[in-house]
Amino acid sequence: MARNSRFDTRISESELDDYRYRYYRELQNGSVRVKISDTTFRCPYCPSKDDRDYRCRELLQHASRVGRDSGSGDVKEKARHLALMKYLDKYLDTKQSPASTKDTESSTANDADGHFVWPWVGIIANIPVQRIDGRYVGESGTKIKEYLAAQGFNPSRVNPLWNHRGHSGFAIVEFDKDWPGFTNAIAFDKAFEADHRGKRDWKTAKRLGDKLYGWVAREDDYRSKSIFGEHLSKSWDLKTVEEIQAEDKRKTTKLVSNLTNVIEVKTMRLKEIESKYAETSISLSNVMSQKDAMHQAFNEGMCS
Template identity: 50%
Template sequence: MSHSSSDDEDTDISESEISEYEDKKYGELRNGVQNVKTSNENGTFICPYCPRKRKQDYLYKELLQHASGVGQSSSKKRKARDKANHLALVKYLEKDLMDVDVPAKDSKPTDESDPSVNSHEQFVWPWIGIVVNIPTRRTVDGRCFGESGSRLRDEYRSRGFNPVRVNGLWNHRGHSGTALVEFSKDWQGLQNALEFERAYELDHHGKKDWFANSEQKSGLYGWVARADDYKMNNIYGEHLQTMGDVQTISELIEEEARRQDKLVSNLTNIIEVKNQHLKEIEMRCHETTHKMDLVMMEKDKLVEAYNAATKKIQSTAMDMLKKISIDHEKLKLELESQKNELELRKIELENREAHNESERNRLEQEIRENAMKNTSLHMATLEHKKADENVMKLAEDQRRQKEQLHAKILHLQKQLDMKQELELEIQRLKGSLNVLKYMENDDDGADVLKKVDSLQKDLRDKEESLEDLGELNQTLITKERLSNDELQEARQALINGVKKLSSLGNIRLKRMGELDTRPFFEAIKKRHKQKEVEDRVLEMCSLWEEHLTNPDWHPFKVIMAEGKEKEIIDDDDEKLKKLKKEWGEGPYKAVVQALLEINEYNPSGRYVTTIVWNYKEGRRATLKEGVQLLLNQWKKMKKVSS
């Protein structure tokens, strides 16, 4: 919104200059120098002369009421320039920004066959009725007072004329005994105005009766303002020239037809744009479906390759187990053969007869040795048998564990595949549902609605299935939370330990999100006196600390970096831009640094958090580094105490 004549805004005008200044501002509003419409799609307005007023979004009637109240204010505190500005705004709203731009659906142009209406007759538009001979009374000082417009308005509404407002006309002598009745700007307003005129004509108090040279007039006289009234050089003629214009019914109908054609053209263009947008969405949906099919095919290939590799590993393990069993059987047979040979040797030695003592002793010695060897071989056989049993047991346990692990892997893979398929199916159903919603206005709307209901039902079933699968992950989430709680407890214990140290080394505590006051001190010191600096720094830092802890203020925007979403500072934030513009780069960087720290280390709580910091490498210290610091400190204290 632009402002003209800004160099004389500080000087006021006199009461006699209000009318001239009002016409000047009205011309600026008509030429677009001042803008009263907002960019919102809900059709709201703003007051260009009250930029500091808290309320900025007005409806048409609210803005008209606000401008009328300020323009007609009798307060001495209100400047004449403000009154003139708002009177010009009232004039612009009533003449150029009609509250009803398009006639209501149930309203119809007045029938040209109506004998009281000539389509080529010139009326004052917006429709205005004239009421004269309003009783007035004169006061001691010579001024006249008459009936209020609001009472007349209520009376006419009760009679079904439905006027918008009734304005009594005043001059330097007071009430002139004349009032203007304003009707709505649509065709219904014209019908009400004509009924208003007919009522007075039937009562012989119409326009002809008023201007007839007859006996003294009594009671109210009324009629609808036309071209001759507009050109009258009297009080209501002057007001009619400022309030409206002269047009015929045919001209108004042609103008309405032009607006309707323009509206139809605009709606046609919008429909074409919507149809083009619908085609683009359908193309994107087909592309997404094609990509989903490719992803599913790739997944099936991966699953087949995984199953083939698993079968190959199982086959190799079974072959190795068979080979081990065969080797053990061979070794067992060899031991049995040796045992049999020793038994035969024993029998042979026992059957031999020793011819002398030395031979007998030698035989006995040989028998004892053979017995010891036999015992050793028996023990070896037992150990081998036990080892064989252990090997078979281990092989069986290994086979059972592999089967359990494989079953668990297949179960988890199946759950993951089901979850991915459900998510892809939900996305596909949502895309199809959006496409069908755009097609609801087509000729086959009933079929589309059935498809929409069917897709919504399928979507609900898929979402329920997805929720069931999500519950399976709850145990892992609970374990992760327990681990995270233990980690947080360990970090808090580390913070408590480091807090007791007076170390000035690389590992120290740091308050994340704390506002650095030094840039504010340097910026304020340049603009204020020395004795005011401390108070101003305290005031500004308190204000920005309050902004930092406010959860409703989140000056961040999301971007994609390396395929991931990342939050960065929004440079277009109004508070940050104002801070940078007014106080420079130093305070701006201090606030941005505090924002980044809070958003990283405590985004939900929005308060200052203490952590252990590695000042040498400029990052958060690990638990290992913190524990190492405490151990080194403990060793130093131990050496000192010893």
């Protein structure tokens, strides 16, 4: 099978550095415009694909995502976004104001609404496949996992989904069953969404092209009649964040209670041992006293 360039990380570092320096200088001297207003920014390198406005930190996230995307086959595009990332980080204030921080917290709260597939999983769609000997084949789960790990999402496992025709072009991305795993799942979801490769984009795109699409799995995915919906409903559950937090609290309370009981039992056992030790010590002391008295009486009898 011909290797998909999206997963091929071999790029000339010297060529990449040359382009990155050139584009960084253009940003420095102002020949490329990034800032639209005091609060609005736009990616100068994605005008045809991305006409949305960003807050500064959102644009930094976009630049980081595209620039570090090892699947990008265009060295110039990668270099442009790496240069943009460096420029934003060095020359513009990427620290959020109190108001924008509040917006971010509100957005995070909204991200946690509704039912999630539990344990946390994501969905990758539009994986390139080829028809070979009557069956479709595509990238392995290991290769896709390496690709996602390089983006900082730390998946624990990636399972491509297969049907009677072969590779379906979909994969299930598993994350750790804890809160860091949830953070990685949400970051995975938001990164694809920021690059217009989220679930909504996948559903509405007239032409998917060769781009990967991804999102965190929720209730509608779980109940869908798709291949990933059937797979999720067989092996996973649906839970809200509040339910998972409550379950964690119950487990913690039960663990503390069990540990308390164990400590109490061990404390009682220790007291019993201490009591028996004290009794044995007293008994031994009495025996020794009696022995000394008998020995003294014997000596006195011998002397009289």
